[in-house]
Amino acid sequence: MTTQNLTLLTDFYELTMMQGYFHSKEENTPVVFDIFFRSNPSGGGYSIAAGLEQVIEYIKNLNFSYEDVDYLRSLNLFDETFLQYLSGFHFSGSIYAIPEGTVIFPREPLLKVIAPVMEAQLVETALLNIINHQSLIATKASRVVYAADGDGVMEFGLRRAQGPDAGLYGARAAMIGGCIGTSNVLAGRMFDVPVKGTHAHSWIMSFPDEYTAFKTYAKLYPSACCLLVDTYDTLKSGVPNAIRVFREMREEGIELKNYGIRLDSGDLAYLSKKARKMLDAAGFSDAFISASNDLDEYLILDLKNQGAAITSWGVGTSMITSKDCPAFGGVYKLAAIQNADGEFVPKIKLSENTEKITNPGNKTVHRIYDKETGKLLADLICFVDEVFDESKDLLLFDPVETWKKTKLKGGTYTMRELLKPVFLNGNCVYQSPTVMEIAAYCRKEKETLWDEVTRLFNPHKVYIDLSKKLYDVKKELLDQMSIQE
Template sequence: MYTKALLTDLYQLTMMQGLFFEGKHEQQCVFDRYYRTNPFQGGYTVVAGLEHLIDYVHNIHFSEDDLAYLKSTGFFQDEFLEYLKDLRFTGDIYAMPEGTVAFPQEVLLRVQTKKDEALLLETCMSMIMNHESLIATKARRVRTVAGKDNLMEFGLRRAQGKSAGVYGARSAMIGGFNGTSNVLAGAKFGMPVLGTMAHSWIMSFSSELEAFRAYARQYPNNLILLADTYNTLKQGVPDAITIFKEMKAAGTLPKAYGIRLDSGDLAYLSKEAHKMFAEAGFPDAIIAASNDLDENLISELKAQGCVINSWGVGTNLITAKDSPSLGGVFKLVGQYDDGKFVPKIKMSDNVEKISNPGLKNVLRIYDKETGKMKADIIILEGESIDESKDLLLQSDKAPWRSRTIPGGTYRVQKMLIPIFQKGELVYQKPDLKEIMAYADQQIQTLWPEYLRLVNPEEMWVQRSTKLSALRDKVLKEESAHFF
C-alpha cells in the first residue's frame, strides 16, 4: 500500500538522494513557511490545517510498496532506498495555532530538523496548510458579512476531490460556519450536519404539497421546505404555509421551521415570502437561501433588504473561486555548519521575494484597553519586548513612517508555539469547538477596517532592528559574490 510519503514532488526525493550521497542529508537546518499576499485581496489570513499536518508528520514513513515504486522509476539507488526504510521525523516544529489571524511575510510555521526530513515534508505540508487556510479565510469573510445568521457549508459536490471536500468543510467551521452537509466531515470531526431536500424529492410526488406533507411526516423537526421547484410565490410559499397551518393545528409545528430558496431574485423573493408568512401568522419562519453565494453576493443582498437568516454556501467557498490558491512558501533560512548556525537568504530581482534569514518568531502587540491588535513584529528567536517601556514602530517599507506606543498600554504575545520536539508531539490538540472559539476571539482583535471586503487596511508588520540588521548583513555578504 502506498503512503503519504509519496505525496511529494519528485525533486524533493531526488534532492534527498543527492544530499545522502554527498553526506549532507543529516545536516541540521531551519525552514520557514510564510506567504506574501493575503488571498481575496483581503486584510488577513486565518491559519488552518495544523491538525491535518500533525497527523501527516506523526505518521510519515515509507512502505515496501513505496520503495518498490521508487525503485521502478529508475531514479533511485538501492542504498538510498534502504536508508528510507527507517526514515521518520526527528525534529522540531513550531507553528501558529489554528484559527490565528496572520499577515504577509510572517512566520506561520518553523521546521528545525535534518535537511532530508525538511525536504520530504515541504510539499505536502505546504499543500495542507495553503488549502485549509485559504478555505478558512474565505469562510471568515462570509461570516463577517453574515453577522449572526446561520451559515451552512454545502460545497462537497463541487469540491476538487475528497480531501478538499472533507478538510474544506472543517476549515469552514474554523472560519465561522455553523455546520456542513458533508456527512463524512461531520463524522470525522464531530461537526453538525445540516440539510433538507433536493428538487428531486419534490418531483418524486404528484404535487408539491404532497411532497411537503411527506417530508413533514418523516422529518417534523427539520422542517425547512425547498420552495422554488415550480413557482416560489404562487405555489411554493403558499404550500409551505398550508403545511405550517396543519402542523400548528395539530400541535406539531417545531420551534424552527421555514423554507429554502435556491433560485431567482433572492432579495425580492425573500421579502415577498416574509410578507406572506407574516400575514399568515408565521412571522418567525426561517428563510434560507443557496445558489452560488459568497461574501460579496450576501453583502449585496443584505444591502437590498433581503429577509434571509440562513445561508447555504457551496461552490464559491469550497473552491475559493475568486482566489483559488494561497501562495504559501517554504524557505531555507539557516543551517548548521560544523556546529555553528549560518543564516541563509533567498535573493531575488523581485524585492518582495527576498526572504528573512535566521531563527525567528512573531510578537503580536495588543492594546491593553481595547484588546485590539496594534502591530506584529518579526523577531529573531530570543528577542523580547519590555511592556513597561515605550515601543517605537518604524515601517520597513517606508522608514519615515513611525509611531510610538506608550509603555504600560500594551501587551505582547509570542505567536509560534512548539508542536513537535525531537520528533515527539508535545502539543495538546484542542477540539474543533475550542479552535472555533479561539478563531472568533482572534477576529475580534481586528479593527473593522481590516475586515472590509474591498480595500481593507494593511496590518502593521515589521522586522525587529536585529532582524533587519542580520538581513542587511547577509544580503551584503551574498551580493559580494557578484560585484
C-alpha cells in the same frame, strides 16, 4: 476510516534532493525552513491559520512502506543505500506553528521546521498542500460569515469541491472560519461538527405534487423542517404550499420547531421579501427564510443592502473552492543552516521583487496588542533568542518599505508569542483542540482586529515588522549579496 499513507505525497525533486544530500554531505545538516505567504486571499486584510491537526497526523504517519520503496527502486534513479535509508525513515525534527484559528498576516512565519535537511525537504510539499488549502478556505469562510453579519452560514459545497479531501477538510476549515454547520456528513462524523440539510428538488419531483412532498417531509422532520419552495413557482406554488403545510401541522397539534423555507433560484431579494410578507400574514412570522444558489460574500452583502428577508445562508461552490482566489500562496523557504558550532547561520533568498526577499534566521513571531483596548497593533518578527520588555519602548522596522519605523511606548502594549512547539526532536508535544474549540478561539481572534482590518474591501494593512536585530542582519546579508554580484 483508516489513515492513508501520504509519505509519497511529495514532489519528486524532494526525493532527488534528498539523495543528493545523502551522498554529497558529510552530515545531514539541521536547517530551518519557514512557511509564510505573501498576500491575503481575495484582497482581504487578514487570513486564518488552519490545517495544523492534519499536519500533525501526516508527520506522525511518515514512513516509507515496502511498496513505496519498491516503487522508487523501479524508477532506476535511486541507489540501494539511499533506499535503505528511506526504509528506516522517521521525522526526528522540530516543528513550531501558529495555532489553528489564529488570524495571520503576510510574510510572518506561520510554521517553522527545524530538522536535518533531508527530513525538512521531504515534508515541504505535503505541509504546504495541507496548510495552503485549509487556511484558504478558513479565510474565505470568514469573509462570507462577515458578510452574513450575524446570520448563520452553512457550508454546502461538497459536490463542487476539488475532490473528496477538498470537501472534507474544506468543511473543517469552513467551520473554523465561522460557519455554523456543513452538509457534509463525513465531515460531521470526523470532526464532530453540526451537519444540516433538508431535501432536493428531486424529492418534490418524485411525489405527485408539491404539497404532498412538503407534507410528507414536515411530518417526518417537524423539528428541522425547511421546505424548498422553488421547484415549480416560488410565489404561486412553493410558498402557498409551504404555508398550507405549516397550518395543517399546527392544526394537527404538531409543534414545528426550527422551520421555514429555502429559496434556491430567482431574484432572492424580491422573492424573500414577498415570501416574508406571505408567511407573516399567515401567522408564521417565526418561520425562517434561508437561501442558496451560487452565493458568496459579495452577493450576501448586496442582498443585505437590498433588505432581503433572508436570515440563513447556504454557501457552496464559491466558499469550498474560494472561487475568486482558489490558492493560498504559502511558500516554504530556507531561513538558516546549522554550522559546525551548532549555530543557525541566517540565509536569504534574493529576488528582483523586494516583497519576495525572505527573512533570514531562526525566527519567531510576537503579537503586540494595545494594552487599553486589547486590539492588535502589530506583529513583530524577530530571532528566537530576542527578549523584550513590555515596559520599555519598542522600535519596529517595516521589512519592505524600510524607511518606515514604528515606535511603541513602553507600558502601552502587551506581547504574546504566536509560534508554539508542535514537535520537539520528533516527538509530538501539541494536542489539537476540537474543531468547535478552534472555531470559538477564531471568533475571539477576530475580535482583536479593528473594523478597518476585517472589512471586505480595501482593508487597512496590519503592520508586520521586524525587530531591530533581524532588520540589521537582513540588511547585512543583502549588502553582502549585492557585493558578490
